[in-house]
Every structure is written in structure tokens, then in C-alpha cells.
Amino acid sequence: MALGQPAFTIGFPNIDVQGLAPKYTDGKVSSLSGIRDDANEFQISVPVQPGNSGGPLTDAGGNVIGIIVARLNDYAALKRMKAIPQNVNYAVKTVPLVTLIRQAGIQAKVQFTSVAEQKDSAVKRVEQAAVLILVSE
Numbered sequence: 835m836a837l838g839q840p841a842f843t844i845g846f847p848n849i850d851v852q853g854l855a856p857k858y859t860d861g862k863v864s865s866l867s868g869i870r871d872d873a874n875e876f877q878i879s880v881p882v883q884p885g886n887s888g889g890p891l892t893d894a895g896g897n898v899i900g901i902i903v904a905r906l907n908d909y910a911a912l913k914r915m916k917a918i919p920q921n922v923n924y925a926v927k928t929v930p931l932v933t934l935i936r937q938a939g940i941q942a943k944v945q946f947t948s949v950a951e952q953k954d955s956a957v958k959r960v961e962q963a964a965v966l967i968l969v970s971e
Contacts, residue, residue, distance in 0.1 A: 835863060835866065835876070835893070835899055835927075836863070837863060837864075837865070837866055838862050838863060839862065839863045839893060839894075840860065840861075840862055840893070840894045841860065841861060841862060841863055841876075841878055841880055841891055841892065841893060841894075841899065842858060842859065842860035842861075842880060842891075842892055842894075842956075842957070842960075843858075843859055843860075843880055843882065843886060843889050843890060843891050843892065843902055844856045844857065844858050844889065844890070844957070844960050844961050844964045845857060845859075845882070845885060845886035845889035845902065845964065846885050846886075846889075846964075846966040847882070847883035847884060847885035847886050848883050848884060848885050849885060849966070852885075854966060856961050856964055856966075858957060858961075859880050859881045859882065859886075860880060861878055861879035861880035861881065861921060862878070862879050862880075863876050863877075863878055864876075864877040864878055864879050864922075865877035868924045869904075869906075869924060874926060874927055874929075874930040875900075875903070875924050875925060875926055875927060876891070876899070876900055876924065876925045876927060877922065877923070877924055878891065878900075878921075878923050878924065878925055879921040879922075879923070880902075880921070880923060880925075881921055881923070882902050882905050882923045883905075886902045887902050887903060887904070888901060888902065888903075888967075889901070889902045889964060890902075890960060890963070890964065891925040892956065892960050894956060895956050896955075896956030896957070896959045896960050898928060899925075899927070899928055900925030900926055900927050900928055900931075901925055901926050901928075901931060902923070902924075902925050903924055903925060903926050904923065904924040905922065905923040905924070906919040906922035906923070906924075
């Protein structure tokens with residue numbers, strides 16, 4: 835992973851307004867660390883909304899490089915910095931995620947595919963793997 839590398843996500847943001855169809859957004863890796871230089875996260879310019887959290891952050895080849903977890907809070911930033919942030923979002927990197935999964939006793943295999951090995955487009959493969967999970971109260 836490198837600074838400035840293209841990345842994208844497919845998720846289900848704001849389903850009450852935007853509907854149930856998966857949504858694609860793309861951007862770049864803005865920083866190799868997250869809030870307060872957290873080395874377990876990326877800062878990304880990929881636009882995310884409520885409903886993208888928990889979805890995959892993938893590289894251009896469709897390899898999962900992180901999981902969408904947060905966006906900088908507009909209100910808090912305005913109050914503190916007197917400015918509204920634009921596309922300041924975060925994803926947990928796959929390495930600490932895989933470590934956590936393994937500590938839970940779940941077998942996890944990390945395997946990246948090269949662009950030459952792909953039969954379908956990366957977007958199509960990620961779209962087919964992404965699912966909406968609704969939790970009722």
C-alpha cells in the first residue's frame with residue numbers, strides 16, 4: 835500500500851434515501867495512518883456515508899486493504915477548526931483486522947490477486963461479495 839494509491843468501496847449508504855442497490859465510490863489513500871497517526875488505519879478520500887461502515891476498502895485490483903470505519907465529524911471539526919472537512923474518512927487496515935480474527939480462533943487467509951489473474955472487473959467482483967445486513971430492533 836502506498837500514499838496516493840487508488841482505492842474504492844461498495845456499500846449501502848443511507849438506504850432510506852438512496853435505496854437498497856449497492857453504491858460505488860472511489861478516491862485515494864490520503865495517509866498511511868489514521869486519526870492521531872493511528873498506524874492501524876488509513877485516511878482515505880473515498881467518500882463514505884452512514885451505511886458504508888463495515889464495508890470493504892479495496893485497491894484497484896479488488897483486493898481488500900481495509901474496512902471502512904469512520905469519517906471526520908463535520909460538526910466537531912467546524913466547532914474545533916472553524917472549517918468543514920472534505921472527504922476525510924478512515925478504514926482499518928487488513929493486518930490488524932486479520933490478527934483480531936485469528937485471536938478469536940477463526941482461520942483467516944490473506945491472498946492478493948494480480949490484475950492479470952482477474953477474470954471479471956474488480957468492481958464487479960467486490961459488488962458480488964458485498965452484502966447488506968439489516969438489524970431490526
